[in-house]
Amino acid sequence: xxxxxxxxxxxxxxxxxxxxxxxxxxxxxxxxxxxxxxxxxxxxxxxxxxxxxxxxxxxxxxxxxxxxxxxxxxxxxxxxxxxxxxxxxxxxxxxxxxxxxxxxxxxxxxxxxxxxxxxxxxxxxxxxxxxxxxxxxxxxxxxxxxxxxxxxxxxxxxxxxxxxxxxxxxxxxxxxxxxxxxxxxxxxxxxxxxxxxxxxxxxxxxxxxxxxxxxxxxxxxxxxxxxxxxxxxxxxxxxxxxxxxxxxxxxxxxxxxxxxxxxxxxxxxxxxxxxxxxxxxxxxxxxxxxxxxxxxxxxxxxxxxxxxxxxxxxxxxxxxxxxxxxxxxxxxxxxxxxxxxxxxxxxxxxxxxxxxxxxxxxxxxxxxxxxxxxxxxxxxxxxxxxxxxxxxxxxxxxxxxxxxxxxxxxxxxxxxxxxxxxxxxxxxxxxxxxxxxxxxxxxxxxxxxxxxxxxxxxxxxxxxxxxxxxxxxxxxxxxxxxxxxxxxxxxxxxxxxxxxxxxxxxxxxxxxxxxxxxxxxxxxxxxxxxxxxxxxxxxxxxxxxxxxxxxxxxxxxxxxxxxxxxxxxxxxxxxxxxxxxxxxxxx
Amino acid sequence: xxxxxxxxxxxxxxxxxxxxxxxxxxxxxxxxxxxxxxxxxxxxxxxxxxxxxxxxxxxxxxxxxxxxxxxxxxxxxxxxxxxxxxxxxxxxxxxxxxxxxxxxxxxxxxxxxxxxxxxxxxxxxxxxxxxxxxxxxxxxxxxxxxxxxxxxxxxxxxxxxxxxxxxxxxxxxxxxxxxxxxxxxxxxxxxxxxxxxxxxxxxxxxxxxxxxxxxxxxxxxxxxxxxxxxxxxxxxxxxxxxxxxxxxxxxxxxxxxxxxxxxxxxxxxxxxxxxxxxxxxxxxxxxxxxxxxxxxxxxxxxxxxxxxxxxxxxxxxxxxxxxxxxxxxxxxxxxxxxxxxxxxxxxxxxxxxxxxxxxxxxxxxxxxxxxxxxxxxxxxxxxxxxxxxxxxxxxxxxxxxxxxxxxxxxx
Numbered sequence: 001x002x003x004x005x006x007x008x009x010x011x012x013x014x015x016x017x018x019x020x021x022x023x024x025x026x027x028x029x030x031x032x033x034x035x036x037x038x039x040x041x042x043x044x045x046x047x048x049x050x051x052x053x054x055x056x057x058x059x060x061x062x063x064x065x066x067x068x069x070x071x072x073x074x075x076x077x078x079x080x081x082x083x084x085x086x087x088x089x090x091x092x093x094x095x096x097x098x099x100x101x102x103x104x105x106x107x108x109x110x111x112x113x114x115x116x117x118x119x120x121x122x123x124x125x126x127x128x129x130x131x132x133x134x135x136x137x138x139x140x141x142x143x144x145x146x147x148x149x150x151x152x153x154x155x156x157x158x159x160x161x162x163x164x165x166x167x168x169x170x171x172x173x174x175x176x177x178x179x180x181x182x183x184x185x186x187x188x189x190x191x192x193x194x195x196x197x198x199x200x201x202x203x204x205x206x207x208x209x210x211x212x213x214x215x216x217x218x219x220x221x222x223x224x225x226x227x228x229x230x231x232x233x234x235x236x237x238x239x240x241x242x243x244x245x246x247x248x249x250x251x252x253x254x255x256x257x258x259x260x261x262x263x264x265x266x267x268x269x270x271x272x273x274x275x276x277x278x279x280x281x282x283x284x285x286x287x288x289x290x291x292x293x294x295x296x297x298x299x300x301x302x303x304x305x306x307x308x309x310x311x312x313x314x315x316x317x318x319x320x321x322x323x324x325x326x327x328x329x330x331x332x333x334x335x336x337x338x339x340x341x342x343x344x345x346x347x348x349x350x351x352x353x354x355x356x357x358x359x360x361x362x363x364x365x366x367x368x369x370x371x372x373x374x375x376x377x378x379x380x381x382x383x384x385x386x387x388x389x390x391x392x393x394x395x396x397x398x399x400x401x402x403x404x405x406x407x408x409x410x411x412x413x414x415x416x417x418x419x420x421x422x423x424x425x426x427x428x429x430x431x432x433x434x435x436x437x438x439x440x441x442x443x444x445x446x447x448x449x450x451x452x453x454x455x456x457x458x459x460x461x462x463x464x465x466x467x468x469x470x471x472x473x474x475x476x477x478x479x480x481x482x483x484x485x486x487x488x489x490x491x492x493x494x495x496x497x498x499x500x501x502x503x504x505x506x507x508x509x510x511x512x513x514x515x516x517x518x519x520x521x522x523x524x525x526x527x528x529x530x531x532x533x534x535x536x537x538x539x540x541x542x543x544x545x546x547x548x549x550x551x552x553x554x555x556x557x558x559x560x561x562x563x564x565x566x567x568x569x570x571x572x573x574x575x576x577x578x579x580x581x582x583x584x585x586x587x
Numbered sequence: 588x589x590x591x592x593x594x595x596x597x598x599x600x601x602x603x604x605x606x607x608x609x610x611x612x613x614x615x616x617x618x619x620x621x622x623x624x625x626x627x628x629x630x631x632x633x634x635x636x637x638x639x640x641x642x643x644x645x646x647x648x649x650x651x652x653x654x655x656x657x658x659x660x661x662x663x664x665x666x667x668x669x670x671x672x673x674x675x676x677x678x679x680x681x682x683x684x685x686x687x688x689x690x691x692x693x694x695x696x697x698x699x700x701x702x703x704x705x706x707x708x709x710x711x712x713x714x715x716x717x718x719x720x721x722x723x724x725x726x727x728x729x730x731x732x733x734x735x736x737x738x739x740x741x742x743x744x745x746x747x748x749x750x751x752x753x754x755x756x757x758x759x760x761x762x763x764x765x766x767x768x769x770x771x772x773x774x775x776x777x778x779x780x781x782x783x784x785x786x787x788x789x790x791x792x793x794x795x796x797x798x799x800x801x802x803x804x805x806x807x808x809x810x811x812x813x814x815x816x817x818x819x820x821x822x823x824x825x826x827x828x829x830x831x832x833x834x835x836x837x838x839x840x841x842x843x844x845x846x847x848x849x850x851x852x853x854x855x856x857x858x859x860x861x862x863x864x865x866x867x868x869x870x871x872x873x874x875x876x877x878x879x880x881x882x883x884x885x886x887x888x889x890x891x892x893x894x895x896x897x898x899x900x901x902x903x904x905x906x907x908x909x910x911x912x913x914x915x916x917x918x919x920x921x922x923x924x925x926x927x928x929x930x931x932x933x934x935x936x937x938x939x940x941x942x943x944x945x946x947x948x949x950x951x952x953x954x955x956x957x958x959x960x961x962x963x964x965x966x967x968x969x970x971x972x973x974x975x976x977x978x979x980x981x982x983x984x985x986x987x988x989x990x991x992x993x994x995x996x997x998x
Contacts, residue, residue: 140687164649171649173685194650205675207682236675238708381903473874473902 084525084538086572087565115142115149119158122165139163143178153191156182173203177210184217192217196226208234212244219251227251228260239271246279253286261286262298274309277317284320288327299324303554307547310513318558318575325554325577332580340574344543348576351553353543356521357489358514366514367485374505375478384474392468392479399466400437401487404524406465407480407495408442412452414496414526421446421457427494427526428461430535438465439483441476477502484522492540494524498568516568517544545570553578673699680715691718770814774849781821783885784813784939785857786932787868789826790891791833793900798892803836806890808933810850816940822850825857825887833890858908861885868905869935871928872898873912876919880942888935896927917955919964920948926959 083089113131120128132138139159146156156179164171171179176195183191196214199206206214211234218227231248234240245268252261261283268275280302287299303321306313313321322335338348345352358366380386411427412420424440431438440461446453447469461467468483470476477497484493499519506512525538545557554577559565676699683690694702698718705711786806791799806824813819827834838845857866868887869877887910889901905912915938917928930938934954941951949963 161649169649173682174687177686198650203682205678205682207679207686209686210682236672237679238711379903381906382899385906473906 083520083541084523085520085541085569087559087569088563090566090569091564113142115145115151116155117151119154120162121158122162125159125162139172139175143175147178147181150185151182153179153182153186153188157191173210177213180210180213180217184213187220189217189221193221193223205233208238208241212241212247215244215251216247219247219254224251224255239273242268242273242276242279245273246276246282249279250282253282258286258290258295269305274311277311277314280306281313281317281320284317284324287324291329296328303547303549303556306556309509310546312545312547312571313556313558315558315561318556321556322575322577333577334580335575335577338574338576339572340543342539342542346555346574346576349553349578351550351555351578353555354546354548356517356541356544358518358521362514363485363489363518366511366518369506369511370478370481370485370502370515373507373511374502375482377505383478384470388471388474392470392482395466395468396483396486399439402439402466402483402491403436403487404431405439405441405480405484405487405491405493406431407476407493407497408440408446408467409476410495410497411526412446414528419454419457420452421454421461425457425461427535428465432464440465440467441480441483442467442469443472443474443476444469445472485518492522492524494526494537496525499523500568520545520570541570672703676703683715688715689719690715691722693722694718771849773817773819774814777819777821778849778851781819782882782943783823783861784820784936785823785825785861785866785885785887787826787857787887787889787891787901787904788824788828788831788833789856789904790889790900791828791831793897794892795894796832798894799832799836801892802890802932803833803840805892805932806837807840808931809936810848812933812936812940814849816944818940818944820936820940820943823857823860824850824852824890825855825860827852828854857885857887858910863908863910866910868901868910868912869914870901870905870912871914871930872902873905873914875911875913876916877913878916880939880946882943886939888932890932892931893929915952916948917952917960920952921955921960922962922964924959924961926956930955 113128116124116128128142129138132141134141142159143156146159160171160175160179163175176199180192180195180199183195192214196218199210199214211230215227215230218224218230227248231240231244234244245264249261249264252258252264265275265279265283268279283302284299287295305311318337322337325333325335336348338346340353341347344355375383375389377383380389384392406424406427408424412424415423428438428440447455447458449455468479470479477495477499480493480495481499481502484491503512503515503519506515520541522540524540527536527538547556548554554575556575556577557571558573558575559571560573565571673696677694680690680694680702684692691698702711702714705714786809790802794802810822813822824837827837841848853860865883865885866887867877867881867884868889870889889904891901893900902912914928915930917923934956937954938951941954942948945951952963
């Protein structure tokens with residue numbers, strides 16, 4: 001084993017391909033490295049050897065290499081059931097778990113001082129201080145360590161007493177804040193109030209961190225109303241954070257003051273901040289005990305807010321929503337956690353979910369915006385040239401509406417094996433058999449004869465589909481978007497590109513959401529493994545993943561706690577709520 | 588209130604000579620002012636005696652002491668709300684400083700206004716951090732200066748004791764002036780016969796203030812490099828609008844030297860000054876790779892520091908004017924590791940100057956920052972060909988293999 005380890009160390013040299021002609025002592029081990037490398041190909045268990053940080057890079061290189069050799073086996077694990085934008089799909093696509101978890105040992109403590117677990121007296125503190133060697137002052141260091149390890153309040157208090165004794169009864173603001181943090185963390189309300197009194201006495205104003213801690217501490221106590229002036233103090237210099245608002249709202253709800261809570265919520269929205277989901281959850285949790293139409297209307301407003309901003313509640317929030325609905329007297333709501341079928345029907349009640357299609361106005365708006373922001377962007381020369389744009393527009397107008405727009409380069413480069421023009425021809429001819437109007441977008445270099453692009457195959461492509469070739473330095477994606485949008489709602493486009501950069505070009509969040517919705521409904525992504533089998537696509541969504549209602553039913557998508565969702569993915573789990581009195585026929 | 592003195596005292600000790608010396612009273616922070624005027628605390632700590640005995644510390648004693656020191660001034664009349672927020676921000680910064688955050692000690696009115704105009708909290712934090720670093724650097728410089736001055740004083744004392752003996756010299760010690768004279772001559776020559784090198788100043792709309800300042804710094808550096816070279820370029824600043832931000836900043840940095848610079852600054856575009864076919868726009872986005880340095884072409888460098896990575900700005904510009912574009916052959920010669928392929932303006936001019944004088948890419952690309960690449964790739968195809976060609980001719984018109992001549996060549 002030790003034999004191999006010594007070999008590992010010289011990996012970096014192997015990979016840097018540095019032409020170093022030096023014949024150092026390490027040179028002889030090069031051949032050894034190669035044998036290790038061969039060993040890795042066959043079995044990956046070598047990686048259980050903990051690598052030192054310097055050769056991690058080399059190891060990763062080897063791992064990816066090994067993975068490539070394994071071929072498509074891993075890729076099949078991308079479940080064919082989920083659609084392209086399903087939560088967690090990207091993670092599955094990217095890597096099937098790193099074989100070696102990067103568990104770096106937590107950075108060793110520079111100082112070997114143990115954080116005391118019991119209150120110390122002054123001699124002991126003095127002794128401890130003598131042991132300490134560091135750049136910052138001992139008090140700073142020990143107090144931040146205690147805050148980090150959540151020491152007990154008593155220990156922290158003894159530290160403060162010791163500091164005060166040395167220092168004429170004065171404790172610095174930084175120590176006081178860290179002490180306050182511990183008090184708040186351990187929910188020592190009486191201590192929090194003491195510190196609050198001290199701070200009020202000592203300082204005319206505090207900074208945001210201190211205010212935040214005080215607010216969080218005070219809302220638990222009977223003097224919670226004093227947290228509100230503190231919020232006002234923050235407002236003097238900056239906009240309070242959503243956490244500040246969350247704390248205050250929580251405090252108000254805790255003490256049954258609904259009006260203050262709603263006012264604060266309105267204020268938060270007024271700052272154009274998106275409230276924390278916890279805040280919204282708090283309203284629902286509190287709503288269980290209130291039987292008031294006004295209040296329930298406001299809760300429904302929150303659901304509309306979620307819909308308009310395309311927010312998805314978390315799992316526990318979804319549960320709170322469910323319990324609140326079920327607690328409404330007389331209406332007999334029934335909630336169920338469920339999924340949606342491919343056809344866009346709720347598995348539990350059978351109702352159809354809203355289709356993903358954009359309304360005509362939305363469609364027109366999006367088309368305009370894509371044209372003006374993504375393609376033009378204030379300077380037509382950046383992505384294309386005006387001549388080319390004009391040519392393309394004329395071309396699109398002269399053709400009948402397309403059924404499918406193909407990103408030629410993206411499709412052709414999808415598979416490593418096989419000639420690029422060959423792959424493109426395969427895809428095009430398979431689609432052409434289904435009698436679809438096709439458009440292939442590409443660049444001019446595809447027409448030149450080369451090892452990857454054969455002229456005869458490209459000619460066949462041009463026979464079966466309309467083609468447009470942009471300049472080699474132009475971007476082809478904007479043309480794809482425009483052609484697809486121009487052809488109408490039925491038109492789909494084929495590319496594996498997630499189009500995130502083009503989405504980012506759009507001016508505001510609303511347009512970006514429209515774009516994303518359109519993309520979900522119209523993008524076809526080819527499943528891997530095509531050259532060998534028939535052409536298959538990732539499932540396309542037929543329904544829109546958004547909070548929605550039909551009056552007597554609500555469907556609310558939510559995020560599962562254990563699934564990591566990227567921003568360009570949508571949840572797959574739903575909460576289905578319907579009224580019992582109007583049971584659906586299909587059940 | 589009186590307590591503040593205690594923990595501010597160490598700072599005050601440093602502050603007072605500094606501020607008084609520089610006569611900048613407005614630097615006083617609000618808190619400091621208050622503490623300077625307040626009384627020395629006459630408070631006795633109730634627990635003082637108990638600590639001398641090895642008993643347990645009394646845990647809550649310090650609180651009473653802290654509480655008993657109430658703020659004294661409460662009746663301060665409130666001023667207008669604008670000044671109120673200014674003062675509040677000042678105090679906030681002061682509290683952050685007590686907390687050990689990276690904020691400056693002194694903030695001027697102008698800086699405060701910038702802070703309050705920051706669009707977001709992170710922008711505020713960034714600006715405060717910038718001020719903090721600036722202050723720290725300034726302080727370090729000041730200290731260094733003082734140390735140096737002290738050392739000089741000492742050296743002077745020593746020197747005066749030694750009798751300066753008479754010696755025979757050929758030249759007076761006037762090196763700096765003579766050198767700059769010589770540079771001036773060369774610069775004038777370059778103005779007459781030098782190869783033009785254009786800096787395109789048409790990017791001021793795409794940059795924020797910080798980027799613009801960085802650009803001007805890089806321009807200054809480039810101009811300095813050019814001046815010192817054996818065979819300088821004739822520099823053009825094209826598209827430089829009078830009284831634009833660029834122009835103002837350049838004039839500010841150069842001072843009165845601006846009008847005496849040996850370069851051409853013009854509002855005109857390069858397409859008006861030079862024939863279009865001779866222009867080559869250098870941009871990292873270009874699809875064409877620069878293979879050799881051509882002495883009859885006019886190279887254009889965009890004076891553009893691009894922190895927001897607005898891709899393809901300069902390529903779009905060249906496309907619009909239908910100009911040839913080229914990029915440096917970085918990938919061909921270097922094993923690129925990290926960082927943007929965009930180089931700074933002074934690195935660009937150094938590379939171009941080196942190419943102009945030697946024509947070897949290996950030599951020229953030494954100016955690419957070392958952190959960005961892992962080293963040179965093996966001898967490229969082109970130079971290998973040259974090598975073999977040279978070898979052939981050498982062997983042909985000299986002695987057969989194995990002779991002394993070949994041996995020397997191999998070395």
